[in-house]
Amino acid sequence: MHPSRVLFRPLTGCVFTGAGARRARNPNMPVSRTIITLKDHLYFAKATAEGSGRNGTVRSNPGDVPLELTMAMPKNTGSRAAGQNPEQLFGMGYASCFLGSLQLMAMAARANKKHLAENAKVHTNVFLGHPSDPNLEGFGLRVVLTVEGCDDNEIIAHAHEHCTYSRALTHGAEAIVNKV
Structure with a gap:
């Protein structure tokens, strides 16, 4: 295939x-x-970014399964930080x-x-x-x-x-x- x-x-x-x-x-x-607008919503997700923007942290607030990640610029842009x-x-x-x-x-x-x-x-x-x-x-x-x-x-x-x-x-x- x-x-x-x-x-x-x-x-x-x-x-x-x-x-x-x-x-x-x-x-x-x-x-x-066109722009799609919603007449209702079936699910709601909430996230918060803090710190140094692309080099900060991002967190999904309590909901289904909380998630927190350290963010970083991509390595090929010159960043030495580790993260997503x-x-x-x-x-x-x-x-x-x-x-x-x-x-x-x-x-x-x-x-x-x-x-x-x-x-x-x-x-x-x-x-x-x-x-x-x-x-x-x-x-x-x-x-x-x-x-x-x-x-x-x-x-x-x-x-x-x-x-x-x-x-x-x-x-x-x-x-x-x-x-x-």
């Missing part, structure tokens, strides 16, 4: 699947971006969420294709870098998902449509910043 590679570039509308097949958006159509970085955590969360959606979509498939995703793995590569748009300062992300062990492109596409991380990156997520 060969891994199916899926790269989503939501703001350009391009989707790459399988062995290099590419479906590009119509260049004459403007790219529109936000891109690692993002990649881990995205891989887990996408795998769950993949297995859910396989179970929900009309043709009873549960077996197609039972042993699947989802690999993420999260790239931190400078945006190519010269008007944007700071950093940006590129995420590459590689699906291994599931060759059904339709199930992979449906998983992308239903995964909360994919939806947030594709459609946007409501982000509210408050000051205390």
Whole structure:
């Protein structure tokens, strides 16, 4: 079995699947971006970052299972500190969420294709870098998902449509910043 590679570039509308097949958006159509808002919530997670930003600590406050991590800039940026970085955590969360959606979509498939995703793995590569748009300062992300062990492109596409991380990156997520 060969891994199916899926790269989503939501703001350009391009989707790459399988062995290099590419479906590009119509260049004459403007790219529109929506924001998903919630009518309710099923789960609530709370986290707090303290200390020196990317070199501080992050803690999920008591809830399901409390978690505390020491954060550090990636080693290849010159950091000598030991710890995790936000891109690692993002990649881990995205891989887990996408795998769950993949297995859910396989179970929900009309043709009873549960077996197609039972042993699947989802690999993420999260790239931190400078945006190519010269008007944007700071950093940006590129995420590459590689699906291994599931060759059904339709199930992979449906998983992308239903995964909360994919939806947030594709459609946007409501982000509210408050000051205390």
